[in-house]
Amino acid sequence: MSSLSASEAFLETPPVDVPAPLSVRVEDLHVTYRASLERRPTVARRLRRLGRGERVVREVHALRGVSFDVLQGQVVGVVGANGAGKSTLMRALAGILPPTQGRIEVHGRVSTLLALGVGFNAKLTGRQNVTLGGLAAGLDREEIARRYTEIADFAELGEDFMDMPMLTYSSGMYARLAFSVAVHMEPDILIVDEALSTGDARFKEKSFARMQELCAQARTIFLVSHGLSTITQLCTEAMWIDKGALVERGDPAKVVSAYRRFLKVGATAVTQEDV
């Protein structure tokens, strides 16, 4: 790892505040969905529209010119109202959604834990899904076999459940396994999108600890959450996104309180935690 040797080299001159290497650079990012008003684009409807001379394409401008740099080892909290563009931003960083305009530069391997859950097939057992998820992420069988025990231990579902179809899992168990797979992929960048809300309190603590461990290893984490205390506790910086634009970025406590003022809600138990 080049970053390790670099930091060792700098150890001799500690007083100088050396910036960590770049992890993610986003320049003027726009993402537009071209949504057809019809749910199912079919030839017949298209012909009918052509006959009437209509155009039924509506553009949803999900991100409008977002720019930022994130250095390695940061935990970046992302807050914003529903529909603000948080998940779109996360998907763009993961390379799932192409930018409509602008540029994204990502250093290293990305592991995602997005709102929809993993591409898990519910008919398969937990074990088979771990294999499938790992292979999709680009690991080979040996690497997966090596990490399997760690993944299963971390998720704490018990051996019985690992060999049962995931149909039999509760949503919390599902989330635990998904989280465990994502953090054990040894990502350089981990993206967690509202995925912690179904875990119980103990698992949440455990996942916090694991994330802190990852960022101590100079990994970068993006955390989208509506649990505002999660953001202030865990993150080294925060971003507030509204209507597709970056409104504020900086110290988590400041950003969260600005966001709270915007929402006109106080720091009640409801806003603090994922309910």
Added chain:
Amino acid sequence: MSDVQVYTPFRRGLPRLGPYARELWARRQFALELARTEIRTENTGTGLGQLWLVLNPLLLAFVYYVLTSILSGSAGGAARLAHIMAGLFLYYFFSSAVIGGAMSILSSSRLILNTAFPKMLLPISVVLVSFMRFLPSLGIYAVVHVLAGQPVTWQMLWGVVPLALVLVFATGLAMLLATVNLYFRDTKSFLPYTMRVWLYLSPVLWLPEQVRGSLAFLRWVNPLFPLLGSWSEAVVEGRAPQAWMLGAGAAWAVLALLVGAWALLSREREFAVRL
């Protein structure tokens, strides 16, 4: 950091083929595992389980044997049964690969929205599923072949060539239709009828020699004519297929692969916003 990914706006056109091919190759195990798990789960609810992989084509072959016997007014003997079986088994591999392949992108929307990977793996994996289902039916055919007193010769090994060509042809078509189906959702509804007519236009229920007069054009416009014709000549009759059939079949297969791969690759980055 090892690798830097840069995402820029989507443009119609091919991605850089070198890195794409490397990504594809790195995830070959994923396509294989996806196919295997699909086979494993599909018959889990039925009493006869995996036996259906063999029973389905067998019953179907008898249905068509009865049909052609009634239409032609004669039983036709075991040789015709062997011809129908060999052709039908290969044809059903082809049609299930194409129909399944056409749905492969749309039905994996969760996976696509959560993980960045080369989407070409999805139709390839569906073709693999169909191929794995096809393999056991070769065993049944072997039994029928011997019982029918068809010649057993070294020339039968020529059958590998049309088999490989059908595999390539089906992969190309699966990639093309998977892409087309995202833009015109009617595709999947038309497909079963198209495939049925295609069966009747191909030398499965009749022999390649039987096309004469005004139907002779079928030899040149129907890609399955040379592909299934040469398959039947090699496998059923035990002789080397006519050279023109292998040549024409190879040309169709390569054409389908090129067009299919181009269609999918040039649109793939847009898939996530089209689902």
